[in-house]
Amino acid sequence: MNKQLQEAYDPNAFRKSGHELVDLLADYLTQALSGNKNLATYPSQQPEDAFQFWSAYQLENQNPIPLFEEVLKQSIHLHHPQYMGHQISVPLPVTGLAGFFSSVLNSGMGVYEMGVAGTAIEKVLAKLFAQKIGFGSNADGFFTSGGTLANLTALLAARGSKTSVWKEGMLGQQFAVMVCCESHYCVERALRIMGWGEAGIVSIPSDKQFRMRTDLLEDAFEKAKQEGKTVLGVVGNACSTSTGSYDNLEAIGVFCKKHNLWFHVDGAHGGAAIFSDKYKYLLKGIEAADSVVIDCHKTMMVPTLSTLLLFKNEKKAYQTFSQKAAYLWEKAGEMEWYNLAKRTFECTKSLMGFKLYTILQIHGEAIFGIYIDTIYDLAKQCAQTLKDHAQFELAIEPDANILCFRFRATNLNEEKTNQLNANIRKTLIEKEAFYIVQTSLDGKVYLRTTLMNPFTTVEIFIDLLEEVSSIANVVLNKTA
Ligand SMILES: Cc1ncc(COP(=O)(O)O)c(C=O)c1O
Known part of the structure; x- marks a missing residue:
């Protein structure tokens, strides 16, 4: 047997790294799920910079943990309750074990x-x-x-x-x-x-x-x-x-x-x-x-x-x-x-x-219903919050866990309102604390949140709206 191949399949090295990896991920989940502000929800990094980084990256020895740590740092964190972006699940930790196993x-x-x-x-x-x-x-x-x-x-x-x-x-x-x-x-x-x-x-x-x-x-x-x-x-x-x-x-x-x-x-x-x-x-x-x-x-x-x-x-x-x-x-x-x-x-x-x-x-099967109820209910509560804020316009009452809304400023025409909302989203995600997306409905740009994370609360959504308002005011002041 080739020595290098033999080493590459070594079950003991696997055992050691596996334990360390589980510890790393459990610590990460504790931080992310609690909404730790020191953890960026989204690593705002330009594609070319990411490409340069990973082209030059070199692991020091055969311990893979530093590689996992670096990827973790440079990844979007779906388990953070300030993640409200694309429709990708916030996986239950046990599915990570099942994936590892498979x-x-x-x-x-x-x-x-x-x-x-x-x-x-x-x-x-x-x-x-x-x-x-x-x-x-x-x-x-x-x-x-x-x-x-x-x-x-x-x-x-x-x-x-x-x-x-x-x-x-x-x-x-x-x-x-x-x-x-x-x-x-x-x-x-x-x-x-x-x-x-x-x-x-x-x-x-x-x-x-x-x-x-x-x-x-x-x-x-x-x-x-x-x-x-x-x-x-x-x-x-x-x-x-x-x-x-x-x-x-x-x-x-x-x-x-x-x-x-x-x-x-x-x-x-x-x-x-x-x-x-x-x-x-x-x-x-x-x-x-x-x-x-x-x-x-x-x-x-x-x-x-x-x-x-x-x-x-x-x-x-x-x-x-x-x-x-x-x-x-x-x-x-x-x-x-x-x-x-x-x-x-x-x-x-x-x-x-x-x-x-x-x-x-x-x-058990019940967990799926509980999850759907949690995120669909949350969208309805957040929709109500939006209706209570005069500066926000809700696109429609949500059926599911997807909410589209936009910031309205008096005296701005449709084109400027579209630009403003696109600007808000860009600035928001560059700040790395919240992650949301945007969409266009009947030619109007809307901010779009998909409430995938059951740890997101109405209070966190209100924090998001405050952040959006504050960015909007800065953008409006700059362009005034
Ligand atoms: C309604 C609907 N159909 C199909 C898809 C595509 O699914 P997938 O991303 O798993 O290919 C999406 C993805 O967002 C979707 O929202």
């Missing part, structure tokens, strides 16, 4: 033999989610690499179920899917990847709450038909990305049934509300869907990547891809649930369901 095992998961426990665990979870959605016993699903890929996979399944494109190609046909203008960009991307071009997207306008105008579906469908398009399905948002608005899934389901269309629900962000007795009403009608995407790495406290794609009729999932791979499986044409790569894009895949399963085993 990296060491490195089960491949494409075929059953490479992931005996992991494959069965995926099925257990898919069945649980299917039951929560209200699907019948024919439902099943699997984990895949993120909401973007899951939405593409679902739309390919819709195509596989309704056309013969997989075998015969497009044959000059123009297929399309109807989707709210507020849907995540990955839906449009998926349709373009499928070769349907711009014409493949029938965009349905939204109402004042940024929900799909389902009253316009019939007309849009007729118009698309007259233009020579074959509409295959409708995508409902549960919820939308910018404002967290839930489409009327019940109405979409009725429409799809009437016209025999595939009904897909993009529940990447808000599908987890199926676990909340208080908020599952937002998903009323989801049980009529053909396919549903839920990102557990968004609103289920699981680290990236962990996305469930569920099908009401599991057989449809096998129509997405039908290929022979003699080295992987013997019975190419058979619906073997345990050979996951028959239904997924991925061949090699990590133990994606394991972290979620660990949470379930340790904390």
